[in-house]
Amino acid sequence: METPDGVKYLFWTQDQSPVGRSVGVPRREPVRELPDLSEGTGWFRTPTTRVVVWMFRRPNRIWALPIALLLVPAYLIAAGLVQSYLVPLDGIYLLLAWLCVYNAAKFAVTGPIAFLMHLVDRARGRRRPHDLVTQHMPYG
Known part of the structure; x- marks a missing residue:
């Protein structure tokens, strides 16, 4: 069974510091938030x-x-x-x-x-x- 995509990437906090561990997959940029109206x-x-x-x-x-x-x-x-x-x-x-x-x-x-x-x-x-x-x- 393959590892789900959510586990392969690092999780990011608000101050852009990585949390958790990676399984050898390169880091991905965090998703941009929706603009504030x-x-x-x-x-x-x-x-x-x-x-x-x-x-x-x-x-x-x-x-x-x-x-x-x-x-x-x-x-x-x-x-x-x-x-x-x-x-x-x-x-x-x-x-x-x-x-x-x-x-x-x-x-x-x-x-x-x-x-x-x-x-x-x-x-x-x-x-x-x-x-x-x-x-x-x-x-x-």
């Missing part, structure tokens, strides 16, 4: 999502509505052009048209929300992030 991988890696995250930061919220007003019609026009000219050539371009519609919807929803957050901040008297620090200081 909090590190900016997956959905947060797309360029349009980075723009949305940028729009929700306090100093940039004032630009949310102008960006949305610019990008929503641009994405809808792009979706129409793709639908008119590229989809009849090959059906795979329908995915590109849907991506344009999805991005237009994303900016149509998040742009006004971020701008309303800017208006709430202005109503509360906070205009820039450093205002939170300087408004309580006794000197200039």
Whole structure:
């Protein structure tokens, strides 16, 4: 009977030190772990999502509505052009048209929300992030 593959290789700990013993088979590199979603991988890696995250930061919220007003019609026009000219050539371009519609919807929803957050901040008297620090200081 042959030795199972799991016994032939060294086991590795988190600090890359070998544990156990080998049966004469060369070491194998440890399996890479799945990426952590909090590190900016997956959905947060797309360029349009980075723009949305940028729009929700306090100093940039004032630009949310102008960006949305610019990008929503641009994405809808792009979706129409793709639908008119590229989809009849090959059906795979329908995915590109849907991506344009999805991005237009994303900016149509998040742009006004971020701008309303800017208006709430202005109503509360906070205009820039450093205002939170300087408004309580006794000197200039």
